[in-house]
Amino acid sequence: RKEVEQDPGPFNVPEGATVAFNCTYSNSASQSFFWYRQDCRKEPKLLMSVYSSGNEDGRFTAQLNRASQYISLLIRDSKLSDSATYLCVVAGYALNFGKGTSLLVTP
Amino acid sequence: DADVTQTPRNRITKTGKRIMLECSQTKGHDRMYWYRQDPGLGLRLIYYSFDVKDINKGEISDGYSVSRQAQAKFSLSLESAIPNQTALYFCATSAGKGTYEQYFGPGTRLTVT
Numbered sequence: 001r002k003e004v005e006q007d008p009g010p011f012n013v014p015e016g017a018t019v020a021f022n023c024t025y026s027n028s029a030s031q032s033f034f035w036y037r038q039d040c041r042k043e044p045k046l047l048m049s050v051y052s053s054g055n056e057d058g059r060f061t062a063q064l065n066r067a068s069q070y071i072s073l074l075i076r077d078s079k080l081s082d083s084a085t086y087l088c089v090v091a092g093y094a095l096n097f098g099k100g101t102s103l104l105v106t107p
Numbered sequence: 108d109a110d111v112t113q114t115p116r117n118r119i120t121k122t123g124k125r126i127m128l129e130c131s132q133t134k135g136h137d138r139m140y141w142y143r144q145d146p147g148l149g150l151r152l153i154y155y156s157f158d159v160k161d162i163n164k165g166e167i168s169d170g171y172s173v174s175r176q177a178q179a180k181f182s183l184s185l186e187s188a189i190p191n192q193t194a195l196y197f198c199a200t201s202a203g204k205g206t207y208e209q210y211f212g213p214g215t216r217l218t219v220t
Contacts, residue, residue, distance in 0.1 A: 032207040043197055043211035044150070087150075091207035094140060094165065095199075099149040 003027060006088050006098035014106055017078045021101050023071040023088030032091035033064055035073045037084045038100065044087055047073075078105045110134045111212035113198050119218045120188050128183045128215050130198030138201040139181035140209065141165075141173060143194040150197070156181055157203060188219040 006023045013019050025033075033050040048055065050062040050071055061074040071088055083105045088098035111132045120126050130139065141153040152165030154173040162173060170192060172184045185192055195216050199209040 034208065041195070041214075041216075043213050045211070046208055049208065094152050094155050095207065095209055097150040099147070 002098075003092075003096040004088055004090050004098040007101050009100075010102035010104060012104045012106060013078055015078055015080060017105075018074065018076050019078055019103060020075075021073045021086055021088070021103075023073075023098055025069050025071070025088075025090045025096070027090065027092060027096075028066075028069060030090045030092060033071050034089040034091070034095075035060075035062055035071075036087040036089055036097075038087055039084050044097075047086070075103075078103075080105050080107065111198060111200055111210055113196075113212040113215050115215060116213065117216045119220065121220055122189055124188050126185045126188055126217070128185075128196055128198075128217070130181045130183070130212055132179050132198075132200045132212075134200050134202075134210060135178075136200035136202050136210075137178065138203045139175065140199040140201075141171075141181070141183045142197045142199065143167070143192075144197065144214075145194050153183065153196075185217075185219075188217075190219045193217060193219050 003026050035047040036044040037047045038044045050064045054063045059076045063072045085100040085102050087100045090096045114129045137158050140155040142150045144150050151167050156162050156175045174182050197214050198212040201209045
């Protein structure tokens, strides 16, 4: 079983829509969790860390459910500039990356 | 200036050639990593180093070697390049000390013909 699994995508949504991505991880001892954003052929960039209490950064909300080993990312009021691949990442001795979910926001 | 730089940014080489990819960072981080990314496979760890005297194999180290020349420099070598090493290679750094966030360089696109 892959350590980090994500929704396969792609997600095509209109501007202004709310979209949610989900991710599950297999190692119950994992301590740190992140969402990264990757634009085509560019490097991954840290979007936000994910905490057990949930955290919000503007239009982005991340949630962690340790009991279910589940992580989510909610994007409200989608913008064209949100189009990218979103990587769910779980920290062990190195980072374990999901394969990513592609988001396309259309006018 | 970018905190994590990689050279070259693009490289085309022939099968059997030796090639070195270089990574430098000005973030002052102790930990450095090399990943490769292939379509449909995501990011996979090749090697990582927690300090200058520490080198560890990652998930897919066969066919690769690394050198940590200084805290700020970590290079990846392909001793004898083969076509299935065609990929996008990323270097990353992290501070360690209880933090896990990694910061990536811009990547090197390598093509082996």
